[in-house]
Amino acid sequence: MSDPLLSVQGLRKRFNGFLAVDGVSFEVSHGEIFGLLGPNGAGKTTTIRSVMDIIKAEEGQVTILGNSPADARSRVGYLPEERGLYRDMRVHEVLVYLAQLKGVDRSTAQKNAETWLERVDLADRHGSRVKELSRGMQQKLQFIASLIHGPDLLILDEPFQGLDPVNVELLKALIRELQANGTTIVLSAHEMNLVEALCDRILLINRGKSVLYGELAAIKQQYAPSTVRLRVQGELPDLTGVMRVEQQDQQYILTLASGAHPQAVLADLVSADIEVQSYEVGSAPLEEIFISVVKEETHA
Amino acid sequence: MRKVWIIARQEYLFNVRRAGFIITTLLFPALGLLGLAIAALFGSQATDFLGAQFVPQMEGIGIVDHYGAFTPIPEEYAYTYTAYEDDTAGRAAIERGEIGTLLTFGADYLQTGNVTITSKERDFAVSLIEESDTLREYITTSLLRDQVSDEVQRRIVDPVVPSIVRLEGAGQEPSGTQGDSAISMIVNTMVPYFVGILLVITIFSSSGYLLQSVSGEKTSRVIEIVLSSVTAWELLAGKIIGLGALGLTQIAFWLISASLLSGGAFGLFGIAIALFAKPSLFILSIVYYILGFLIFAVLMGAGGAMGTTQQESQQIAGLFSFMAALPMMIMGFIFANPNAGIARVLSWIPFTAPTMMMLRISLGDVQIVDIIGSIAVCVVTVPALILAGAKVFRASLLMYGSRPKLREIWQIVREA
Numbered sequence: 001m002s003d004p005l006l007s008v009q010g011l012r013k014r015f016n017g018f019l020a021v022d023g024v025s026f027e028v029s030h031g032e033i034f035g036l037l038g039p040n041g042a043g044k045t046t047t048i049r050s051v052m053d054i055i056k057a058e059e060g061q062v063t064i065l066g067n068s069p070a071d072a073r074s075r076v077g078y079l080p081e082e083r084g085l086y087r088d089m090r091v092h093e094v095l096v097y098l099a100q101l102k103g104v105d106r107s108t109a110q111k112n113a114e115t116w117l118e119r120v121d122l123a124d125r126h127g128s129r130v131k132e133l134s135r136g137m138q139q140k141l142q143f144i145a146s147l148i149h150g151p152d153l154l155i156l157d158e159p160f161q162g163l164d165p166v167n168v169e170l171l172k173a174l175i176r177e178l179q180a181n182g183t184t185i186v187l188s189a190h191e192m193n194l195v196e197a198l199c200d201r202i203l204l205i206n207r208g209k210s211v212l213y214g215e216l217a218a219i220k221q222q223y224a225p226s227t228v229r230l231r232v233q234g235e236l237p238d239l240t241g242v243m244r245v246e247q248q249d250q251q252y253i254l255t256l257a258s259g260a261h262p263q264a265v266l267a268d269l270v271s272a273d274i275e276v277q278s279y280e281v282g283s284a285p286l287e288e289i290f291i292s293v294v295k296e297e298t299h300a
Numbered sequence: 301m302r303k304v305w306i307i308a309r310q311e312y313l314f315n316v317r318r319a320g321f322i323i324t325t326l327l328f329p330a331l332g333l334l335g336l337a338i339a340a341l342f343g344s345q346a347t348d349f350l351g352a353q354f355v356p357q358m359e360g361i362g363i364v365d366h367y368g369a370f371t372p373i374p375e376e377y378a379y380t381y382t383a384y385e386d387d388t389a390g391r392a393a394i395e396r397g398e399i400g401t402l403l404t405f406g407a408d409y410l411q412t413g414n415v416t417i418t419s420k421e422r423d424f425a426v427s428l429i430e431e432s433d434t435l436r437e438y439i440t441t442s443l444l445r446d447q448v449s450d451e452v453q454r455r456i457v458d459p460v461v462p463s464i465v466r467l468e469g470a471g472q473e474p475s476g477t478q479g480d481s482a483i484s485m486i487v488n489t490m491v492p493y494f495v496g497i498l499l500v501i502t503i504f505s506s507s508g509y510l511l512q513s514v515s516g517e518k519t520s521r522v523i524e525i526v527l528s529s530v531t532a533w534e535l536l537a538g539k540i541i542g543l544g545a546l547g548l549t550q551i552a553f554w555l556i557s558a559s560l561l562s563g564g565a566f567g568l569f570g571i572a573i574a575l576f577a578k579p580s581l582f583i584l585s586i587v588y589y590i591l592g593f594l595i596f597a598v599l600m601g602a603g604g605a606m607g608t609t610q611q612e613s614q615q616i617a618g619l620f621s622f623m624a625a626l627p628m629m630i631m632g633f634i635f636a637n638p639n640a641g642i643a644r645v646l647s648w649i650p651f652t653a654p655t656m657m658m659l660r661i662s663l664g665d666v667q668i669v670d671i672i673g674s675i676a677v678c679v680v681t682v683p684a685l686i687l688a689g690a691k692v693f694r695a696s697l698l699m700y701g702s703r704p705k706l707r708e709i710w711q712i713v714r715e716a
Contacts, residue, residue, distance in 0.1 A: 053531075078524075080521075085522050101530055
């Protein structure tokens with residue numbers, strides 16, 4: 001990867017003798033949505049806090065746009081998992097104050113606040129106190145507070161937690177729009193379907209260590225069971241490299257022998273003059289990969 | 301530094317509009333207004349009532365004079381004293397309410413000094429009559445009548461009319477006060493003393509707001525969002541500046557309202573004269589205020605960060621408040637002797653030095669070694685405390701579930 005926006009190398013952090021992060025390394029490219037995954041207590045939040053310079057790592061190096069995290073604060077947005085807002089302050093005051101802390105001047109902050117409140121349907125609540133908002137509204141407010149200064153890198157720790165499906169869709173759309181506009185996003189979430197839908201690459205951490213890292217599609221391919229689902233016209237002949245055949249209604253599920261390639265099976269079908277109506281190489285859902293890898297690591 | 305000012309401004313503007321701050325700030329002048337209203341509405345009744353709580357009834361005192369020097373009652377004392385033939389007549393007068401107290405001078409008064417005091421008043425009130433200047437003057441005047449000249453008699457009754465000369469230093473002309481010196485002494489002592497107390501109260505209230513602010517940000521979980529934008533040091537510094545200014549606003553409001561209640565611009569002028577009469581006292585008060593506020597603000601900031609709930613933070617802060625309040629607790633003792641041993645010891649301990657010295661310097665001359673020593677101790681303590689306090693503040697802020705243990709705090713401080 002050339003010139004990554006975020007680079008984390010050999011990060012290590014210990015709390016009272018407990019090694020929370022143990023040599024984690026990863027890179028995030030410009031404009032991608034990067035998934036940071038792991039079970040509870042895996043070390044995700046510690047990694048993120050180190051990237052944000054909220055806690056100091058014992059070892060390792062973090063660079064954001066070539067700078068130290070401390071120097072890049074104003075170019076990063078952060079929505080933490082443990083989040084709240086000033087309950088007694090008014091909505092627009094909170095946004096303007098947090099934007100100013102990121103280095104935005106007051107008038108621009110006010111303008112940005114109005115724009116974003118409109119985008120998340122909170123324009124009519126800009127004068128309300130935060131404590132008067134519903135939980136969902138507060139979460140949307142927290143979300144826009146993290147990006148009101150127009151960051152290059154946006155780190156979202158469990159952004160969908162507690163949101164209803166309508167607001168999940170709203171947030172997904174906003175995340176995609178931000179990416180389209182050039183914002184790089186690091187997303188930590190437990191909703192694997194959303195990670196699958198949004199992320200280009202992922203890092204899976206377990207017990208403070210990196211256990212899976214790379215392109216999401218390649219990982220899914222790597223962990224896919226050796227199965228093929230197909231529909232054909234007529235009977236299915238004996239095929240080389242197929243261990244087992246199951247029939248479910250009009251569909252066959254072929255389990256391939258070790259070393260057999262789905263492409264070779266398809267070539268055999270074509271050469272046998274079988275009319276293939278559909279042919280799908282099996283792939284595992286990310287959730288299954290997550291569970292299987294974590295279980296495997298935990299029992300190792 | 302810009303972020304520090306943004307935080308300071310935010311803390312100031314947010315807290316200055318809080319109901320708690322407004323109520324506390326208005327309470328002081330409100331009590332003054334209440335006093336004025338009582339005085340205006342009830343006039344002399346209120347004065348009589350208050351006077352009766354502290355001063356025994358002096359208007360009606362009966363005299364039974366078996367010695368022979370105290371009757372007849374001279375005209376100038378006739379308003380207070382009434383002569384009776386014997387105790388029976390005097391006690392009957394008490395029963396009728398004509399007098400409150402009866403003094404019976406025995407025939408052997410000159411040899412023994414015995415005076416029988418008969419009264420329905422309590423012991424404390426009776427002892428005040430015994431010690432009263434008016435009675436002393438009446439007895440002295442009566443005994444000396446026709447024995448010495450009027451001049452000698454006046455000097456025996458009022459032996460010292462003070463004229464105070466204060467030496468300002470080598471080569472400087474002495475400045476003197478005469479005539480109104482008693483009043484000016486009271487003003488010159490009491491005004492700085494009460495301003496000192498107000499400054500101490502302001503340290504408590506401002507650092508209390510800091511505690512609330514930090515623990516509020518921690519318990520509402522907004523702290524992590526803020527720390528993604530500023531360092532823990534910037535956050536603490538911004539809060540200290542903003543809430544320090546809040547404390548000064550409060551004291552300025554109190555001083556202005558006090559001056560308005562006590563006669564408008566004239567009152568303000570009086571307070572200013574008293575404060576600026578000794579510029580060194582004024583400057584020292586400000587120095588101790590700043591040092592005291594810095595010490596307790598850092599302690600309160602770290603205390604606020606350590607607690608997992610606001611109540612827990614307040615418990616931790618209670619220990620610091622006790623240290624700051626210690627000089628206030630022994631204030632009566634210090635008032636009598638500002639240079640007492642305990643006062644001097646507490647002046648050298650950084651956690652009690654600012655409040656103790658603010659009280660001591662307002663009461664009289666304090667040894668220069670105590671002033672230099674207390675400032676030096678605080679000046680050394682403040683940066684060390686800020687360094688360690690900021691570390692504890694930073695390390696504790698994100699500990700949501702549990703309070704850092706003493707061992708952990710010690711480790712954090714050692715690493716600092």
